[in-house]
Amino acid sequence: MRILVVDDQALNCTLLKFMLEQESHEVFCVSNGKEAVEQFSGINPDIVLLDVMMPVMDGYEAAPLIKKQASDVYLPIIFITALDDQKSLTRCLEVGGDDFISKPFDKIILSAKIKAHTRTRELSQKSFEQKKLLEFHQNEVQREHEIVEHIFKNALVEHLKVPDIIDYHLSPASMFNGDLFLVSPSPIGGLYIMLGDFTGHGLAAAIGALPTSKIFYSMAHKGLTVGEIASELNSMLSDLLPGHMFCAATILEINKSGRSVNAWLGGLPEGYILDEIGQVKRELESQHMALGILESYEFEDTIVHFEVENTDRILVFTDGIIEASDPNDEFFGEERVLEIMSCSRQAKIEDVVNAVYEFTGDIEQQDDLSLALIRCKATPLPDDEHRTFCQIPITFNIKLEHQQLKTSDPVVQFVDLVCSIEGASEHRSNLFLLLSEAYNNALDHGILGLDSQGKDTEDGFYEYYIQRAEVLSQLNSGFLNFTASYLPEDQNVVFTIEDSGKGFCTKLSHNADNKAHSHGRGLGLMEEIASGVSYNDVGNKIKINYCLNERANNA
């Protein structure tokens, strides 16, 4: 220990220094309070022995100044005193003294007191270091939580653009939410909605939310079915999560009109279809185990399909709501939820949440509370973005010989080629229809010389395609020319398909409706979709005009 002796009497200093050095302490002596205060930080003592009566600055004055300089670690100040009146001793303690040692010094008592204070000092030092370490870790954890919170916020919350037909409430039991609510528009109109509840709560439960939301959004953007989304989430979560963790979930798809719902129901409490006055029309009972439990080969992606009215609402919630308990350990229960929803047309989910809080009273929230109410309204298609069109003229020429006609089905490749023209890819389906009709007409009738008469009956229809495959496989002559040319002035593409055949008669009437016949519909369709369809005189070359800018078309 480093011991500072503060005494104006050189004899006391020498004596104390001698006795303490025998106990292998390092001893520093100064002769008054002022020197002690000034040299304190240089000496940095562990224990201070302080005389009371000194010139310049006495012990009473020096003690608080010394204590002030001591850091957060306990610094024992032992007063050296010959005084024994109570008043003086009390004052010593009041100014910050921790103990007394009386003159003349008793070696054994001095040694014992120094030992006792050394222990206290060491304990204090140890706890100070632990506190510092703890603070460091706390800061570290805090910082990490902030990073994770930031990521979660960006991945989950920012992404969540909830249309006004949905009311929802999420209240995590801790900083991170083990419940998950995701909404995404479908590319074909309508909405995907997912409510999930991971085992437990807090960060451990929330960790699965990131990959789940990523998969959900990407599959929803592609317009996949709820069964496929569930299946993909299951296989990801069963790979990712430890065995005891899983995610109970309800995944809904509401179509554009808001009247038709597909649901994959796995492990959440029952959801409800409520009519406009809040009466239960249908229960959505869980059909499957939660996500992340079953292996892919055991997983079932079967869904529930039902029709709803536009005035109906779908209510879904996690078990945190119904298992919230009051001071007597009674659960809140579904009945209370349904009672609240049916007591008024205007009942909102906030009413349920408030009732849950009122019910549980002062009991700390045990689990994440989440619920959502979806009004079954029509949702419009996502807005079309502003489109731009290619500025340069482009022409493609392709000649296919009979060898290629035999082995390839090139229509999709034609479409891909045309879609490389900026502004054309939105027209993929139409371009396919036009080119498929024209190509198959040229091939079937021009080159293969097939007759569609037999296609009127169901069996004839199938036989036609069997026959087509057969004739095609034996083809040993003929060719087909495909051209596409784009002009930027009117955003128009002109296609021609010319075959090596004799040409077919175009005087036959072709009508899109065509009395429910299973063939002959193609030409009518082409005429409706293209801005112009014409043939050469012989009938072996078709020319199709198609405008990529519908707005110009309409004008």
Add this chain to the structure above:
Amino acid sequence: MSLNKNFSSDGKLFTIQIKGKFDFNLVQAFRSAYSEIGDKTPKVIIDLRETDYMDSSALGMLLNMKKSLGDSVSSIQIANCKPQIKKILQISRFDKKFDID
């Protein structure tokens, strides 16, 4: 291009889902898909959410299916069409013969 089919868990809904291209290449697969429907008179949904392309041969296949199934199903719905596919169905007046969602 592919075709998936499945019954809902209660057996009341039969879904045929067509991915990519719906044309004559699916003639056999499509016919055999609806031949399994059995006698429970389910509702049939032709789910075209992932159908990018169709031509008149697909229309022919749909009409043949309708003729062939007749009263053995409660209804046939063509569902989740992308706008251009829906337009093709409308131009062909399929909305008069099918429930197009």
